[in-house]
Amino acid sequence: KLPGTLFELNPVKGAFDLGSLIQHLDQNDAYLGAEYGYPSNNLGAILAVAGQRSCSHAPITLKEVLIAEIKAHEIQGIFQINNAFNRRGLNRTMLVKIASSAVVVHLTQLDKEQAFSALSYAWQDGNPLQAFHKAPNSGPRNGWAAGDACLRAVYLSLLAKASQTSAPNALTTPRLETFFTY
Numbered sequence: 001k002l003p004g005t006l007f008e009l010n011p012v013k014g015a016f017d018l019g020s021l022i023q024h025l026d027q028n029d030a031y032l033g034a035e036y037g038y039p040s041n042n043l044g045a046i047l048a049v050a051g052q053r054s055c056s057h058a059p060i061t062l063k064e065v066l067i068a069e070i071k072a073h074e075i076q077g078i079f080q081i082n083n084a085f086n087r088r089g090l091n092r093t094m095l096v097k098i099a100s101s102a103v104v105v106h107l108t109q110l111d112k113e114q115a116f117s118a119l120s121y122a123w124q125d126g127n128p129l130q131a132f133h134k135a136p137n138s139g140p141r142n143g144w145a146a147g148d149a150c151l152r153a154v155y156l157s158l159l160a161k162a163s164q165t166s167a168p169n170a171l172t173t174p175r176l177e178t179f180f181t182y
Contacts, residue, residue, distance in 0.1 A: 001051060002017055002018070003018075003021075009048075010052075011051070011052040011158075012048075012151055012158070013151075014047075014048035014052075015045045015048035015049075015100075015147070015151045016144070016147040016148065018043065018044035018047050018048055018147070019043075019045065019096075019144075019146045020146065021147075022146065023038070023041055023044075023143065023145065023147065024143070031073070031077050031080065033077070033080045033082065033083075034080065034082055034083055035079075035080035035083055035084050035085050035086060035092050035095070036080065036092065037076055037095055037096070039069070041093070041096045041146035041149065041150070042069060042072035042073070042100045042103070042150070044100075044147060044150030045100035045103075045104050045151075046065060046068045046100070047065070048150070048154060049107045049108060049154060049157075050107065053108075058109070060107065064107070068103040068106065071099075072103045073099075075095075075098070075099040076095045076098075076099040079095050079099075080095055086130045086133075089129055089130050090127050090128070090129065090130060091132065091145065093128055093146055093148070096146055096149035096153070097122050097125070097150075097156075098119070098122045098123065100150055100154075101118050101119055101152075101156055101157060102119060102122075104153050104154055104157040105118045105119065105160070108158075108161060110157065110160060110161055114160040114163070116166055117160035117164060117165065118156050118157040118161075118166075120166040120167050121156040121164075121166065121167075121170075122152070123170050124170045125152060128145060128148070128149075132145070133145075
């Protein structure tokens, strides 16, 4: 359910809408490092999946939601402490997609192979460019960037759950190892 409305959405649309709504409040939780970001943006994906699970045979607890947000916060934070993605032309919302994917695979109870697929998709999936965040290109896209990242995290996890095959070396390619600091 979309808070404050009577709408019941599928988890992908719910992740987009919730992520977009939450992004408007994200100035309250800036996490700084070589890159800055807003870990609360991950809540769009987490709450959408939690809502879906709560309507099923495997309801989710508030404790699980909070643990998922803590994990997403830590994953996003680890990458942005030492990596300035914006200096490489990438927007920080790629970290929302990656961190959200990591916790959504757990919340949707994917097995190890499916989780690997979802995370490899998250890394290789087209990541947003920093251009939309800066003048003269800033516009409406900036307002729904986190919603898009949450949507992608849930969608990619659902693809993995449906047994879409992953890219075998998306997470281990040597170029990535020289690009990022872990």
